[in-house]
Amino acid sequence: MKKLFRFLTVLIIIIILAAVVYVGIYFPPVMTGMAAKTMCSCLFVAERSEQSIRDKELQVFPGLSSMDMLIEDASVSASFLGTTRKAIYRKGLGCILLSERTEEEVRSQQPVLSTAPNVNRDSVAWPLGDDLTAQGAITGVQYDSIKNAVDKAFFDKDPENPIFTHAVVVVYDGKIIAEKYADGFDKQSRMMGWSMTKSITNALIGILVKEGKLTVEAGAPVPEWEDDIRKNITLNNLLQATTGLAWDESYFNPSADFHTMFIHRDDKAAYAASMKQKVDPGTFFQYSSGSTNILSRIIRQTVGDDQYYKFPYEKLFFKVGMSRAIMEPDASGTFVASSYSYASARDWARFGLLYLNDGVVQGERILPEGWVKYSTTPSAVAPRGEYGAQVWLNHGAPNDPENRLYPTLPQDTFLFDGFEHNFVVVVPSKKLVVVRLGVTHNKNFDLEALVRGIIAGIQ
Incomplete structure (x- = not known):
């Protein structure tokens, strides 16, 4: 003993x-x-x-x-x-x-940046601007009911664990029908998108597909993979997070790949591209910020440095009306397209509208025809039909649609989803976009309750 x-x-x-x-x-x-x-x-x-x-x-x-x-x-x-x-x-x-x-x-880096259009946003009608005077009320919408649902999204049931909701914007049938901000925030406030940035990356890839510069089913143009088994990874595998590369996305494990990439590496895409093949491409879903940063470097290689830093702004943000949006690069100069973007709540709503309207803004097609359908079609290996191409879905498991992320929301719901409960929720069957931005550190924000309450007010 x-x-x-x-x-x-x-x-x-x-x-x-x-x-x-x-x-x-x-x-x-x-x-x-x-x-x-x-x-x-x-x-x-x-x-x-x-x-x-x-x-x-x-x-x-x-x-x-x-x-x-x-x-x-x-x-x-x-x-x-x-x-x-x-x-x-x-x-x-x-x-x-x-x-x-x-x-x-x-x-000492000198990237070529865009110059934002010199317009008074308050004099330009929504959605390209911020003038809401022409909207008018929508018959049948229960505005008091919707306001109540939005107010609840700011209420702390447990003061010891505040939800820190900063903004909610609700767009129905193209019009803002509810909008609220916490003290210190307003329609101009830039707020962190975190992994909602991945869906911006989806749009940028889509634009290059529309221009004929990239093909989804082609091999991903990654120099490190040209002479080994990883050359079989396609652009689609990167978009759907089915590369089969080894990856640990753990946020609270300081030695995980996620933190090694974000904290210790200047060239985040190069680090992600160095991962070894674990399983065959297209056979396993592994959510990965690394894959998205590889996509960002592919965009950079495709358009060239003389256009790269202007590309998101001139091809997407300015066209959609996202006047406050900004993306941050890493020290190598590649946008950290998995996580580092800021935009106003209205800007995020505009981005949701782009997808609700099949990639078209004010009659101009921004995304290629069929791109939204592709992006919101579940990967064949996402177990609950929860992921398309850098977009979260509510589709449900194969042969069991009730087994889905948000069972009380319509099956056609899809989301741009960011850390700390930041969301752009799009419900095509209800012509609805709901933006919620904040800093919720616990699992005590009820997204379903917010969206259900809004849906109840438009039916």
């Missing part, structure tokens, strides 16, 4: 020491990187106050909100347990977390 006791004691000590070493190696870089990048983007891109960011965004992980930070004119440095990480801001490009390149190297 004494030998067993000594053995167990030594084993426990080893486990504790290993845990301490693991925490000491992996957590400080991730925590400081997250804090610096989040603070930088929210300060300089979203134009928020430091205290607001500490009170909301930085509550995502214990210790972030109280972290030491040095905030300067165009940078934020965060320090924890002897580790310091720095994020820098560049006008028109947003913020970049420095990892491998120096600040001087990154600031």
